[in-house]
Amino acid sequence: MYHHPDRRAEGEKPNWIDHPGNVRKVFWALVVVCAALLSLDLFLHKHDKFGFESLFGFFGFYGFVLPFLLVLSAKALRRILMRDEDYYDR
């Protein structure tokens, strides 16, 4: 997923996961799994305590959107909270 210099030593064999093409395959496999899990909501009747858990795709939506926002807001927090590594040692 990263573009990075190859630091494998001379003669060291690349593994399956080292090929960028295979990382892409993993990603699309994940997309397929998610789509399959989402489609189960069409057939599965969920009991709901609050009235929204049985909505189509609620858990998938919640699981995707909130962590997405979490990472972006944590990244923004870095601007305020991040200091040099030896900040407390000085």
Next chain:
Amino acid sequence: MIASIPPGLIMIIGAVLVPLLPSRVRGAYMLALPLIGIWQLFSLDPGSYGQMTLFGFDLVHVRIDKLSIVFGAIFYIAAILGIVYALHNDDRTEQTASLAYMGAAIGATFAGDLITLFVYWELTAVTSVFIVWAGKTERSYQAGMRYLIIQVLSGVLLAAGAVVLAKETGSFAFDFIGIESLGGWLVLAAFGIKCAFPLLHNWLQDSYPEASPTGTVFLSAFTTKLAVYALARGYPGTEMLIWIGIVMSAWPIFYAVIENDLRRVLAYSLNNQLGFMVAGVGIGTELAINGAAGHAFAHILYKALLLMSMGAVLHRTGTAKGSELGGLYRTMPWTTGFCIIGAAAASAFPLFSGFVTKTMILTAAAAEGHLVPYLVLLFSSAAVFYHSGIKIPYFAFFAQDSGKRPDEAPPNMLIAMGLAAAACVGIGVYPDPLYAMLPFPVTYVPYTTEHVISDLQLLMFSALAFAVLQRTGLYPPELRSTVLDFDWVYRRLGRDWAVFLAERTGNALRTVYADFGGMLNRVIDAVFHYHGPKGLLARTQEIGQATLVITVVLAIFLTAFYL
């Protein structure tokens, strides 16, 4: 005979011998102590032991019931795993301190009154600080000092609360306490410090990552879960704890995302998992208390496993920082595999331990109609998968290749990780033995189609979000950094103020001293002027001169009186 020794004391007394033994037999000796302990625990019948009367108060040294057994048992198991993991480490300080620390935590779990609890409570503080110091760096020394101050403060609050409670109720018994009285609040503050409540939490993230690779594994299991036990004993159903718990479950996650030191990431995620347990205690129904106790059990195992895997990385490469690691799966495949199992258990994947315990707390929150807590805990569950489940294994073992090719972890570390991993899977696949140990009868069924599908949807979409963020380059890279947390208030702001005040006070004192000294000098000068060796009143006079002066004085008096 052995039945009359209080649980925990076997390890505390046993620790005294550790420094005297040759290193060949020390490992086997240390391992024997918790094994004897766990055998003893299960040979004792539930009930109270070691009762005595002190100054008219009844003290109960050992109280064995379902709630204390589940915590006592997992503490012994964690002790065994930690000792196996540390077998290669020949540091007598850490070995002695860790045995005594674990024994103290177990002793506290079985304490039937607040005085006994206080004694063991303080003992966990003063023994564990040596584990932090065994990191043997300047940073670990400093962090240890801060840790000690905060831990001892917790003990002082507990002692004060116990005395106030005894005045109010006439008893030191450690049962339901509640927050109806001042004593209840003091004891809650003491428990809250050790449980790393929000704003009281920084000692945890500050000190645990500074200990040695083996020391952190010991530390992670006991102090905070002892506090969860104490809360479950003293404050079940206290609604405030639900809100404290959900803040705890969500807040540390933001730090876990951007923190670079992977052991510190795990310390933040430890804090976040404690939030689930505290919320469970706050909900207070039988299902929720079962969930809190069961989750503590499962959590100790997978958190220890994750810290063991990061400890192995630190042991082999000398660093646990995400920015310096990557690509280690090539030469540390076993550690990678065990780490992924721990990550799956922490993320509550079906068939792993976190799933069968954490969902109890979520179900309990929903059953009681706590809407906001339920949504926050659900968010935290999805986010745990982020920082514990993906970030830890990804940045250590995959991500960009760091070029590091360390050896696989030593055999004893692999055995400890293997045992912990087996337990994580075992509990997840077959939770009945754990359920049978929980404080209340369990009717909860974890593996329903609905639970499994909902959980998988939540987690897989969370993984998808991570993958999308990575592919689009939005995911923040690991950077060498310090991320400021609330401890900035006392480590920087407080320190700067203290320095400022000390300087100002010093200046003021110097000025006062200089002024006062000036005045004093003038008095001394004046005295010296008249009475010094050359002073007017100290001069040696000739006798004739003196006679003349006396004659003149007498003449003046005579004239004055005559007139």
